[in-house]
Amino acid sequence: MKSTSSKKGQITIPQAVRKALGLRPGTVIEIRAQCGVFIGKKVGAEDVFAKWRGRGALPQRLSVDAYLKLTRSGGANSR
Numbered sequence: 001m002k003s004t005s006s007k008k009g010q011i012t013i014p015q016a017v018r019k020a021l022g023l024r025p026g027t028v029i030e031i032r033a034q035c036g037v038f039i040g041k042k043v044g045a046e047d048v049f050a051k052w053r054g055r056g057a058l059p060q061r062l063s064v065d066a067y068l069k070l071t072r073s074g075g076a077n078s079r
Contacts, residue, residue, distance in 0.1 A: 001014045013023065021042055023029070028043040058067045 001017065003011045003014065005011050017023075023042065030041045030043050032039050058064065062070065
């Protein structure tokens with residue numbers, strides 16, 4: 001497939017390619033040139049919870065169920 005750049009340097013990505021890659025309005029694409037070749041890569045959505053996953057610790061090494069039961073019953077340090 002071919003695409004022609006506009007006066008502003010914009011190009012249209014063919015519909016078949018957009019569909020195959022799942023590109024939608026607002027999708028971020030990383031663009032670079034390497035050895036005379038144009039390379040565009042869809043940037044995946046960042047997992048906003050990834051940096052926090054596994055970092056929490058329950059007080060007194062309680063299980064999740066025990067902690068929820070304690071906090072829901074108005075036990076120690078519940079708000």
